[in-house]
Amino acid sequence: MAIKEIYNSYDDALEGLNNNMSIMIGGFGVQGGQPTNLMIALRDKNIKNLTLIGNVAGISMITGYGWKDSDKDKIIDQSIFFKNKQVKKIICSFPIPAQRVPVSEIEKSWKNKESEVEIIPQGTLAEKIRAGGAGIPAFYTKTGIGTIVENEKESKIIGKEKYLLEYALNADVALVKAHIADEFGNLIYKGTSRAFNPIMATAAKLTIVEVDKVISSKRMDPERIGTPGIYVNRIVSKFNEISS
Amino acid sequence: MKYPPKLSKDQIAYRASQELPENSYVNLGIGLPSLCAKYLETNRNITFHAENGILGFNEISDKNNQDENLIDAGGQFLSPNKGISFFDSAESFSMIRGGHIDVTVLGGLQVSKNGDLSNWMIKSRGIGSIGGAMDLVSGAKNVIVTMEHVTKNNDYKILNKCDFPLTGIKCVKKIITDIAVIEVVDEGLLLTEIAKNWNYEDVQSLTEPKLIPSDYLKEYCTIN
Numbered sequence: 001m002a003i004k005e006i007y008n009s010y011d012d013a014l015e016g017l018n019n020n021m022s023i024m025i026g027g028f029g030v031q032g033g034q035p036t037n038l039m040i041a042l043r044d045k046n047i048k049n050l051t052l053i054g055n056v057a058g059i060s061m062i063t064g065y066g067w068k069d070s071d072k073d074k075i076i077d078q079s080i081f082f083k084n085k086q087v088k089k090i091i092c093s094f095p096i097p098a099q100r101v102p103v104s105e106i107e108k109s110w111k112n113k114e115s116e117v118e119i120i121p122q123g124t125l126a127e128k129i130r131a132g133g134a135g136i137p138a139f140y141t142k143t144g145i146g147t148i149v150e151n152e153k154e155s156k157i158i159g160k161e162k163y164l165l166e167y168a169l170n171a172d173v174a175l176v177k178a179h180i181a182d183e184f185g186n187l188i189y190k191g192t193s194r195a196f197n198p199i200m201a202t203a204a205k206l207t208i209v210e211v212d213k214v215i216s217s218k219r220m221d222p223e224r225i226g227t228p229g230i231y232v233n234r235i236v237s238k239f240n241e242i243s244s
Numbered sequence: 245m246k247y248p249p250k251l252s253k254d255q256i257a258y259r260a261s262q263e264l265p266e267n268s269y270v271n272l273g274i275g276l277p278s279l280c281a282k283y284l285e286t287n288r289n290i291t292f293h294a295e296n297g298i299l300g301f302n303e304i305s306d307k308n309n310q311d312e313n314l315i316d317a318g319g320q321f322l323s324p325n326k327g328i329s330f331f332d333s334a335e336s337f338s339m340i341r342g343g344h345i346d347v348t349v350l351g352g353l354q355v356s357k358n359g360d361l362s363n364w365m366i367k368s369r370g371i372g373s374i375g376g377a378m379d380l381v382s383g384a385k386n387v388i389v390t391m392e393h394v395t396k397n398n399d400y401k402i403l404n405k406c407d408f409p410l411t412g413i414k415c416v417k418k419i420i421t422d423i424a425v426i427e428v429v430d431e432g433l434l435l436t437e438i439a440k441n442w443n444y445e446d447v448q449s450l451t452e453p454k455l456i457p458s459d460y461l462k463e464y465c466t467i468n
Binding site for chain 2: 028031033055059068096110121123130143144145149193196226
């Protein structure tokens with residue numbers, strides 16, 4: 001079986017990432033399931049003109065959304081890439097909070113025409129990514145019929161219902177968060193921290209996974225594996241039981 | 245014009261909670277709809293679904309017991325319920341799109357007389373968040389909207405035609421507001437309940453389409 005490269009440094013784990021790349025960022029937009037340390041490293045890498053793909057785009061830093069009260073001073077979300085002017089475009093389902101003030105970094109960047117924001121219904125976004133990873137180029141869905149999501153899309157009547165044609169979504173890189181990995185890249189997730197992580201892991205050319213800890217495959221329970229190692233290229237963690 | 249006092253968000257949420265059938269799978273939207281959970285009697289068998297990938301939970305408010313891996317789509321921390329399960333976003337929306345969710349309760353900015361819903365973008369802002377709302381209104385078997393009957397400036401929110409960008413067409417089955425309960429039927433909007441001290445004319449004056457009073461029109465059933 002293929003042994004994966006295990007990194008200790010988040011910065012090193014991003015080796016080879018460049019300007020103009022498309023990058024999926026896993027999780028839901030809340031604290032759990034977000035590859036927070038990889039995101040900080042990506043900001044510090046300062047590469048530009050990126051296309052980001054993620055579900056909730058940047059709500060937490062202005063609303064506290066989905067972060068524990070005890071960690072409120074450590075909140076990180078995708079706003080950091082907009083503040084640092086690294087984003088050409090973001091593809092997401094939930095870019096801004098309902099309240100208008102204070103204005104989020106993403107809304108500012110959109111208003112100033114620095115970044116393009118493409119908003120996709122969440123289930124369609126998830127299925128586009130799943131399809132991308134599964135080699136299905138497109139699919140039909142009734143989500144968005146009669147709304148602006150329908151604009152200029154092909155449609156088809158199947159049975160008596162109208163459906164929209166939606167295309168698969170892939171990326172150059174996926175940054176994923178899981179709880180545990182083994183040296184073969186098998187991943188275990190925890191609770192609601194799955195969200196977009198397992199599907200994004202399948203849909204990118206290079207999948208980099210931040211985990212709470214790396215354990216030996218001898219201790220891995222194969223019944224609990226959420227993402228098989230075939231989808232994983234790099235693993236990064238500060239806690240590696242194999243090396244210690 | 246002087247109107248009687250309106251119902252509170254909690255009173256709306258209580259009323260909406262009475263719509264949830266026994267043994268159903270229910271997705272509650274962010275904000276007002278999520279309050280419904282707190283008014284379910286403890287013996288009710290209702291399984292809550294959240295888009296981020298969980299079935300079977302209770303909301304918690306204990307700030308000392310927050311688990312970052314146990315959270316709903318509104319960013320609230322949860323406690324597990326009997327029969328809890330976790331899954332990824334694609335699976336979560338297969339449940340929604342595939343018609344496995346019995347009821348969704350959502351907030352609304354505007355609802356039209358034929359049940360069109362606008363709830364994701366205020367037109368003048370030019371940007372908004374769709375989230376899971378479009379999938380929910382096209383996939384769930386029953387769509388209930390809870391909202392204030394009019395805006396703060398007394399502008400209609402129940403209209404002949406929505407002028408904000410749509411979330412879905414002909415999808416809303418029932419509208420539960422702070423003054424009335426209205427069913428969307430083939431003939432139009434059927435007024436079934438009116439809040440205490442309100443009358444038909446008052447409710448109609450705050451509603452653009454003509455309301456059809458139900459033969460069984462009664463007082464809005466909620467908590468004090």
